[in-house]
Amino acid sequence: MRTEFTAAQLTDPGLDEANSILRKCVHCGFCNSTCPTFKLLGDELDGPRGRIYLLKNLLEHDETPSEKIVSHIDRCLSCLSCMTTCPSSVNYMHLVDAGRSYIEKKFRRPFRDRLFRRLLAMTLPNPARFRLLLIFSRLLLPIRWLLPGRFQGALNLRTPSARAKLKQNGGTQDLTGKAVGLVAGCVQQVIGGDINSASIRLLERRGWRVHLLSEPACCGAVEHHLGKEALAEKRFRQNITDWIEHVDEHGLEALIVNASGCGTMLKDYGHLFRNDESLAADAGRISGMTRDIAEFLSDHHDMTNNGDVEQVRVVYQSPCSMQHGQKIDSQPLTLLRQAGFNVKELPEKYMCCGSAGTYNILQPAIAAELGERKAVYIEQADVDVVASGNMACMMHLRQFTDVPFVHTAELLDWATGGPKPF
Ligand code: SF4
Ligand code: SF4
Numbered sequence: 148m149r150t151e152f153t154a155a156q157l158t159d160p161g162l163d164e165a166n167s168i169l170r171k172c173v174h175c176g177f178c179n180s181t182c183p184t185f186k187l188l189g190d191e192l193d194g195p196r197g198r199i200y201l202l203k204n205l206l207e208h209d210e211t212p213s214e215k216i217v218s219h220i221d222r223c224l225s226c227l228s229c230m231t232t233c234p235s236s237v238n239y240m241h242l243v244d245a246g247r248s249y250i251e252k253k254f255r256r257p258f259r260d261r262l263f264r265r266l267l268a269m270t271l272p273n274p275a276r277f278r279l280l281l282i283f284s285r286l287l288l289p290i291r292w293l294l295p296g297r298f299q300g301a302l303n304l305r306t307p308s309a310r311a312k313l314k315q316n317g318g319t320q321d322l323t324g325k326a327v328g329l330v331a332g333c334v335q336q337v338i339g340g341d342i343n344s345a346s347i348r349l350l351e352r353r354g355w356r357v358h359l360l361s362e363p364a365c366c367g368a369v370e371h372h373l374g375k376e377a378l379a380e381k382r383f384r385q386n387i388t389d390w391i392e393h394v395d396e397h398g399l400e401a402l403i404v405n406a407s408g409c410g411t412m413l414k415d416y417g418h419l420f421r422n423d424e425s426l427a428a429d430a431g432r433i434s435g436m437t438r439d440i441a442e443f444l445s446d447h448h449d450m451t452n453n454g455d456v457e458q459v460r461v462v463y464q465s466p467c468s469m470q471h472g473q474k475i476d477s478q479p480l481t482l483l484r485q486a487g488f489n490v491k492e493l494p495e496k497y498m499c500c501g502s503a504g505t506y507n508i509l510q511p512a513i514a515a516e517l518g519e520r521k522a523v524y525i526e527q528a529d530v531d532v533v534a535s536g537n538m539a540c541m542m543h544l545r546q547f548t549d550v551p552f553v554h555t556a557e558l559l560d561w562a563t564g565g566p567k568p569f
Contacts, residue, residue: 326356330409470496
């Protein structure tokens with residue numbers, strides 16, 4: 148694609164990067180074929196190729212974006228399916244991140260939107276505030292029908308296991324092995340404690356000492372995807388500094404992540420700080436040692452010899468941040484099959500379920516349509532349980548089907564001696 152940035156503009160590293168990304172695009176439109184919003188809405192500007200044009204014009208002409216342009220960019224799920232499909236390796240993720248940050252600076256959203264987005268950025272990354280939000284949301288449940296759609300979406304954040312406790316080393320394992328860090332996550336450490344506990348048991352059973360990283364809590368993805376770059380950058384810097392301290396102090400070999408959205412974010416720290424003299428090396432180390440739990444287990448262990456779960460039928464829901472963001476696709480399936488489960492895959496597996504970070508709260512109608520579409524395939528699969536690698540997808544999809552959802556790590560934990568998770 149021909150670009151028209153001026154020489155002065157290209158001295159800005161962000162615009163220089165956008166220019167390089169844009170110049171790779173050959174406008175073939177292959178990406179539209181796997182874009183969930185293009186499939187649903189049928190508008191070129193709600194597909195990746197159209198959005199790339201919009202972002203090009205915005206960044207080149209340094210204009211104030213119109214409400215219409217913002218709505219097309221806002222409707223993008225950041226699912227990155229387009230990146231998997233693109234034959235020219237266009238890095239849409241970095242381009243749309245730059246666009247979101249630009250919109251945040253140049254476009255004044257209506258007061259209610261600004262308030263709502265600020266509320267999300269203030270609460271989700273902070274476990275204490277998020278706990279309060281959960282309690283408050285449960286109080287609002289009886290009158291949820293009185294609330295606007297977005298607020299109804301926010302109520303879906305609730306789950307009953309709000310204070311799950313984490314147990315490390317029950318004393319049954321010989322933990323003479325090497326050490327890894329487990330990133331506890333912000334939302335996950337509040338409502339996904341069972342997933343973290345299962346991950347710890349699973350790793351300890353294989354002889355790894357697990358150092359739980361519950362602080363800093365958030366990887367920064369929430370603020371980053373809301374375009375709140377100053378807040379996100381502050382958090383990234385803090386995380387890199389603190390986590391490197393943990394890594395060096397405890398001799399950690401890897402940082403294990405079991406929420407794939409966070410994994411994608413951590414793996415991008417190295418890129419984000421590549422031009423920062425003081426942090427580039429440490430950011431690169433964090434990215435280089437981040438592993439999704441399925442990726443890590445698949446690299447180091449096999450899960451065979453667990454006969455008890457053979458009759459359990461599982462369908463695997465592949466989170467976008469895992470399959471598109473980190474290119475981890477076959478590993479969870481292989482591990483589950485090794486462990487003895489009868490595993491199926493979903494049709495249209497490349498399609499986002501609609502969860503997408505805060506998307507299901509900010510764009511509830513599209514998110515629900517995608518969730519219902521996924522739920523139909525889940526029901527047709529006729530299984531006992533759905534396995535996923537991302538708690539956000541599980542929480543979102545639970546609204547649309549009664550088939551139970553568990554994390555892949557919980558199933559693997561069960562198959563190797565842990566409690567039954569559903
Ligand atoms: S598939 Fe890639 S090269 Fe083709 S239009 Fe989409 S982003 Fe551009
Ligand atoms: S990230 Fe997903 S929703 Fe956004 S343009 Fe790409 S495929 Fe479409």
